[in-house]
Amino acid sequence: MERPEVKFYDRVDDALLKYAVIIAKYQGKWVFCRHRERDTLEIPGGHREPGETILETARRELVEETGASEFTLTPVCVYSFRDYGMLYCADIAAMEGGLHHEIREIYLMDGLPDHWTYPLIQPKLMEEARRRGII
Numbered sequence: 001m002e003r004p005e006v007k008f009y010d011r012v013d014d015a016l017l018k019y020a021v022i023i024a025k026y027q028g029k030w031v032f033c034r035h036r037e038r039d040t041l042e043i044p045g046g047h048r049e050p051g052e053t054i055l056e057t058a059r060r061e062l063v064e065e066t067g068a069s070e071f072t073l074t075p076v077c078v079y080s081f082r083d084y085g086m087l088y089c090a091d092i093a094a095m096e097g098g099l100h101h102e103i104r105e106i107y108l109m110d111g112l113p114d115h116w117t118y119p120l121i122q123p124k125l126m127e128e129a130r131r132r133g134i135i
Contacts, residue, residue: 006124009078019085020058021045026092029108033065036104042117054086064100068092076129089134
């Protein structure tokens, strides 16, 4: 069985974008989330809700999953694995909100985690943002 691979694009039709993923930094450290049902770490992000722009999805997911209250978002690129998603980077200035019910805790790290929730996708998103000079 062939494994899907992560591919990158400058743009696709907005209607195809189903996810927003946000590589975030706070006080010079990477921000990762741990879901209540998992022991692994992941980059904040999630599904687009009906009626949302993909930017609104990115903002909502960043707030829900990290408690970010002040931040800037920079679009990086579109990616695909099975579906299309939009990759953003965030510089978080303040984290004052509560976490969404599905997130157990956040981690602020100098480096990248050893145990990713999505090891076939998220390390490649970090690599692409680095390759494009965004992070």
